[in-house]
Amino acid sequence: METVDCLPPKAFRNRHRNSTETVTHILKKKGVRVTQNRVDLLDILNDAQHPLNQKDIEERLSVKPDRVTLYRNLRFFVDHKIIHKIEVNDSLTSYSLNRTFIEEEHSEEHLHFYCSVCHKVICMPQLSIKEYDLPEGFSQQSSKLIVNGICNICNEEKQEI
Amino acid sequence: METVDCLPPKAFRNRHRNSTETVTHILKKKGVRVTQNRVDLLDILNDAQHPLNQKDIEERLSVKPDRVTLYRNLRFFVDHKIIHKIEVNDSLTSYSLNRTFIEEEHSEEHLHFYCSVCHKVICMPQLSIKEYDLPEGFSQQSSKLIVNGICNICNEEKQEI
DNA sequence: AAACATATGCAACATTGTTGCATATGTAAA
DNA sequence: TTTACATATGCAACAATGTTGCATATGTTT
Ligand SMILES: [Mn+2]
Ligand SMILES: [Mn+2]
Ligand SMILES: [Zn+2]
Ligand SMILES: [Zn+2]
Numbered sequence: 001m002e003t004v005d006c007l008p009p010k011a012f013r014n015r016h017r018n019s020t021e022t023v024t025h026i027l028k029k030k031g032v033r034v035t036q037n038r039v040d041l042l043d044i045l046n047d048a049q050h051p052l053n054q055k056d057i058e059e060r061l062s063v064k065p066d067r068v069t070l071y072r073n074l075r076f077f078v079d080h081k082i083i084h085k086i087e088v089n090d091s092l093t094s095y096s097l098n099r100t101f102i103e104e105e106h107s108e109e110h111l112h113f114y115c116s117v118c119h120k121v122i123c124m125p126q127l128s129i130k131e132y133d134l135p136e137g138f139s140q141q142s143s144k145l146i147v148n149g150i151c152n153i154c155n156e157e158k159q160e161i
Numbered sequence: 162m163e164t165v166d167c168l169p170p171k172a173f174r175n176r177h178r179n180s181t182e183t184v185t186h187i188l189k190k191k192g193v194r195v196t197q198n199r200v201d202l203l204d205i206l207n208d209a210q211h212p213l214n215q216k217d218i219e220e221r222l223s224v225k226p227d228r229v230t231l232y233r234n235l236r237f238f239v240d241h242k243i244i245h246k247i248e249v250n251d252s253l254t255s256y257s258l259n260r261t262f263i264e265e266e267h268s269e270e271h272l273h274f275y276c277s278v279c280h281k282v283i284c285m286p287q288l289s290i291k292e293y294d295l296p297e298g299f300s301q302q303s304s305k306l307i308v309n310g311i312c313n314i315c316n317e318e319k320q321e322i
Numbered sequence: 323a324a325a326c327a328t329a330t331g332c333a334a335c336a337t338t339g340t341t342g343c344a345t346a347t348g349t350a351a352a
Numbered sequence: 353t354t355t356a357c358a359t360a361t362g363c364a365a366c367a368a369t370g371t372t373g374c375a376t377a378t379g380t381t382t
Binding site: 323324325326327328329330331332333334335336337338339340341342343344345346347348349350351352 | 353354355356357358359360361362363364365366367368369370371372373374375376377378379380381382
Binding site for chain 2: 156
């Protein structure tokens with residue numbers, strides 16, 4: 001059988017060939033299976049400028065896997081520390097790629113910002129969560145800080161009006 | 162018709178007469194309707210040593226209102242700043258009485274502790290959330306900090322073993 | 323190409339929370 | 353004490369989010 005020297009069909013499903021190669025590399029390095037669903041999902045998170053929620057992700061998927069598969073893969077990536085989960089509030093959970101693969105600066109526990117105007121979530125890895133003196137007998141394992149406010153873009157738009 | 166000088170039947174539904182009087186006073190002061198459901202609910206939150214979730218509350222209610230009523234009254238109390246809502250994580254939301262009515266020290270934005278062993282939530286009103294220098298253009302409206310770890314009681318029990 | 327472990331889809335279920343609407347109850351005025 | 357009115361409640365229905373069990377499909381290694 002002849003071997004054709006061109007891109008395999010599945011490569012055309014993704015917008016950017018480079019991103020697909022990057023996320024495939026991440027999965028290979030972690031020693032986990034490279035499936036179309038996983039590549040598509042990571043591709044979307046890699047392209048995104050901000051953390052995305054399950055709805056955002058579904059909107060961007062050209063080929064939608066079963067809802068259960070999406071949940072399972074999100075949990076899988078969190079467990080493998082490929083992405084991190086941001087529980088913004090009761091009804092909003094977003095996910096963001098751990099760019100630790102690329103930059104060192106994306107620290108484990110950092111501030112997350114939620115804009116009450118555009119409802120975007122923004123990772124602020126440069127702002128590590130500060131320490132607190134807990135009462136006698138209490139020990140800390142982890143922490144999370146969500147700051148609610150108005151983002152730079154929405155503040156600019158307010159001034160223009 | 163004769164007027165009997167004894168406690169009305171509804172007083173017997175609550176464990177402590179004093180607590181009932183306290184919460185009734187809170188509702189009157191706020192100028193909202195004093196209903197049995199509301200008194201029972203506030204009574205339970207007033208008695209509690211820690212924030213309670215919807216399940217905790219239902220367990221303690223001797224006369225259970227409809228689930229919808231419970232949600233509506235919890236939201237009503239939050240809106241009227243009688244209680245505060247603590248979104249611990251994806252699947253746990255707890256509520257705590259705003260003891261500002263009694264003590265001044267229960268500040269608006271404080272640290273909340275979640276024990277990963279006993280799963281109790283603990284308000285730490287003495288630990289106000291620290292300030293952060295947000296990037297240019299960002300403005301802050303509110304914030305929340307959840308610290309995950311092991312509480313004093315669970316740490317003690319660990320030492321004994 | 324075959325073998326095996328793992329990923330996926332589907333059906334079913336659970337929990338949390340919301341809305342609309344008819345009825346019940348609390349409060350203040352008569 | 354009774355009446356009138358606004359508000360609280362119960363019920364039915366719905367929606368969103370997330371989980372589990374199991375049969376089948378797919379990825380990886382040999
Ligand atoms: Mn982040
Ligand atoms: Mn608190
Ligand atoms: Zn914004
Ligand atoms: Zn504990």
